[in-house]
Amino acid sequence: MRVLIVSDSHGQTEELSDVITRHRQEVNLIIHCGDSELEANSKELDGVSVVEGNCDYQHDQFPEEIRKELGDYVLYVTHGHHYNVKMTYVPISYKGEEVGANIVCFGHSHVATSFSENGIVYINPGSLRLPRNRSEQTYVICELSTNEVKVSFHERETGALIEELSETFLF
Incomplete structure (x- = not known):
């Protein structure tokens, strides 16, 4: 299973559409x-499965969180602002454990990162508009086996792989 993960596009429609169009036929899920x-x-x-972020001003359009079972994996998606992800990952790790997730996807900080802790893979795809800590606007393709x-x-612009950020986590 392949999942396209984007975040923090902040109103950029053309850029978001370009990324989705580039990968729509090769993924099973877009979040x-x-x-x-x-x-x-829109x-x-x-x-696209979408969660509400702190800048999504028309509240109640999107859920605050999504939990999906994908074969052997449980995917949990949230924006991250309710879990203080700009300061620490502890609250979101508690939530991941609480909902029985294997994979937790979040945004908010605009920092592209992935890591594993206590059997859970955490993914922040970065931002399609305003990246932090890097110059590239980023997104993720996650392959589950x-x-x-x-x-x-x-x-974002070319779809080129950023090898130094990419990683494989074993279960």
Whole structure:
């Protein structure tokens, strides 16, 4: 199973559409970790599972969190602002454990990162608009197989792989 993960596009419709169009036929699921700043019926979000971010001003359009079972994995998606992810990952790690997640996806900090802790893989795809700690605007393709989760970071404009950020986690 392959999952396209984006976040923090902050109203950029063309850039978001380009990334989704580039990968739509090769992924099974597309998620947006919040701060799309778009309306739920926007054509750019057609077929995309979206959570609400702190800059999504029309509240109650999107759920605050999504929990999906994907074969052997449980995916949990939230924006991250309710879990103080700009300061620490402790609250979101507690939530991941609470909901029985193997993979936790979040945004908010605009920092592209992935790591594993206590049997859970955490993924922040960075920002399609305003990246922090790097110059590239980023997104993730996550490949799930029986014993591994492969997290590949890509540059928004060209889709080029960013090898130094990408990682494979074994289960």
